[in-house]
Amino acid sequence: MLPASAPMTLAMGPSHPAMHGIIRLNLQLDGERIVDSTIDIGFLHRGFEKMVERHTWNQAIIYTDRLNYVSAIINNTGYCLAVEKLLGIETPPRCQTLRVIMSELSRVMDHLTCLGAQVMETGAMTAFLYAMQAREWIYELVEMCCGARVTTNWTRIGGLSADVPPEFVDAVKERIPKLRRMNDEFSKLLTKNRIFIDRTKGVGVMSKEDAVSWGFTGPILRASGVPFDVRRDTPYLNYDEFDFEIPVGSNGDVYDRYNVRLFEMEQSLRITEQALEKLPDGPVNIADKTISLPDKLDVYGNIEGLINQFKLIMDDHGIKVPPGETYLPVEAANGELGFYIVSTGEDVPYKCRCRPPCLPITMAMPTMIKGEMIADIIPIFGSVNMIGGELDR
């Protein structure tokens, strides 16, 4: 028999019903309390970075869809912005505003999924279903503008695959009040509910200093009290034209993270409204025909258009990105999503490194759950919002 003081080892995951995403926690338990733990990742490794090296600049966009599959458009945008930075081009204003609108709607979608799953695992099934219904409204918009719900593949280097359909603006305007109402109901069900507060307040605390030194970004860093937001600190697209607030918490616990995410959804809807107000007309692709595909009418109608089309698609032709390297961060729903891109002047990337926002946060799980009970792992892990596709790439 083991001595009474020896900790028990328990493997939670990789396919545990409460671990959404495939990941394994090896827990050392003293009764219900966690003495120590380690974390195993890599169960969803698909070789994203290697795949990108074997495909042309534009083909690589489909692999970014599969990073954070809950808010794929933000990944598309991040990758394209990085390549555009290396090319030294800027997309037309309409394209930028549309990218902002869809990124913000994706952020709402991501937060809805995260909060919904988090509260479902703490027992609030109704709130989860309301969140899923609201997410469905946004998925319809995504389907409307890019023809797919999850694997969006919407942006292109130097523009978009297609402009939004004419009914898009009205559809978004119609859905914003509905989303607001849903947020409100979600918050009324949970924010002041004693059961939920007891499960989340003071759980999984991360201090300001720890959060910074672990490399946290995004809502979870802001919940610890650091007002860092890529959209404010290094503005990309035309984010500096919009007025929005940055929520910060002060305790850095699960309850604060929940509140930060709820507040951010409202801010994202505000940005969307402002962007719809000032959505300019005009083209969505840059005019440079060595970068974006020509208009279909030109391709069918005249020889120049046809040649451009062939030149952009044929092997060893395509977009030629000047040699160099660059890093560009965007604010994804989980934090700073960065693409570090190296080009040797060929039509394929030499190297594309992705900085996934949830990797540092997931790696800090053992620190966050130390000394807590097993049941607390569930809300803490929910608040981390680990996305397997992005974590393991």
Next chain:
Amino acid sequence: MQKKVTNITITPGFKEDIYWVEVFRGLWITNRHFFVNMWRLTLNLFGIKTKTRAVATYQYPEEHRPIHHRLRGRHRLTVRQNGSMRCTACMLCETICPCDCIHIIPGESPDPNVEKFPEQFTIDVLRCCFCGYCAEACPMDAIRMDVIEPEFASYTRDILFTKEFLMGQTKERPWEKWLEADMKSKGA
């Protein structure tokens, strides 16, 4: 534009401590949803259409969700007015396909006005990721992804879209082969 930093920390007070007030507020929301939806269902029962659907879920096989026409659906090869293929076997779709799932064998076209045409045009649809690049790349508007057909699941792994199928010349659906096999094995 200046971005304001807002502290959103909520400190639970007395009202949260006594628990009942907030729980009844929550119950009010769920009950309102329940009764509103019941009212809509009742109206629907008497044939009165409501602006919002009574239930958010769709009764799937009988009832389908409206799908936007921009959906990247199943592939299709377009034909000219005289019934011949528009495709000229230019290989652009095969080149751009990131999944390498289009296979074209070009040949001499029987039409003297057209130089080349694909003798074989196969899409290995199980490799396809429905990215839509092929339709975007085609300079002849020959391949389109506009057939909205959400259900093509199969128990076999050899769903190949042949040229005849993509042109709509055959009604046989490649993914329904398992059905025939299944029927045969049951002696039907």
